[in-house]
Amino acid sequence: EIYPMGIKGAAASAFALILAACGGGSAEHGETDAHGGEHADAAHGEGHGPSLGPAEAHAAEHAPAAPHGGDANHWDYMHQAAWAQVAGTCGQGQEQSPVNLSSATPMVEMPDLAPHYLPAAGNFVNNGHTLQFNPAQSAATLMIGQQAYGFAQFHFHSPAEHTLDRRAYPAELHFVHRNSQGQLAVVGVFIEEGLENQALGALLAAMPNGQGEEMATHITADLAALLPQDRAYFAYAGSLTTPPCSEGVRWNVLRTPIQASAAQIAALREALGSSSRHVQPLNQRTVVLGS
Secondary structure, rough: OHHHHHHHHOHHHHHHHHHHHHHHOOOHHHHHHOOOHHOOOOOOOOOOOOOOOOOOHHHHHOOOOOOOOOOHOOOOOOHHHHHHHHHHHHHHEEEEOOOOOOOOOEEEEOEEEEEEOOOOEEEEOOOOOOOOEOOOOOOOEEEOEEEEEEEEEEEEEEEOOOOOOOOOOOOOEEEEEOOOOOOOEEEEEEEEEOOOOHHHHHHHOOOOOOEEEHHHHHEEEEOOOHOOOOOEEEEEEEOOOOOOOEEEEEEEEOOOOEEEEEHHEEEEEEEHOOOOOOOOOOOOOOEEEEE
């Protein structure tokens, strides 16, 4: 195997496992690509993007009554045990997200996580499960080493889905990206209480007044302003955190949170309600902390 420079020994093995689970054009990735969930869903605005696999899955994904594909609109955060009836992978998958992360994870040399984000115009929508920004067109990209992923959308969860040392931050922001093979990479950003956040404030001021695309607001989002300066990240192979819970997602959770004021966090919580999946077993997976 050939690894990026500086990755040796155990780190190389862990990195290889992550890539194996998140790459290679397996059937799993076809599933991730063809279905929705918050992380794959609405990457194409109102259905104007390329078809993502089976036509019926794409149609269902963008049907107003079923933003998550098929029967996947019949789920909620209060009855997560029932998600397995919506999509079997939610109950039977062995590489599910979110997971608990540990501050004791040893730091290893990993490919640089390099977001190339410019302000993007698009729709800010309440889809019934989250607040989500869908760019009309975006040249924003995420580079993980030499691999390029195009920015698809971002959305929020409250409280945070990933925990750090079993502690949940008040909220978590997910930047979703897709590469040319249709594989997903998500950057997770924790939000902690602190100073007022100007970029988040602009989003909260433009929050839609109701659910659905017809209530969406048209905004320009400053993507880079929603990231911390520190790019150290927890990397592991996981899944969508909403039905259909498809696996093969490359997770990159930034170690350092961004800050938001208590009032901003309260506004997010009020808009989102309880919107986080329970922490899932790590099973045989390895989490690494990339420098």
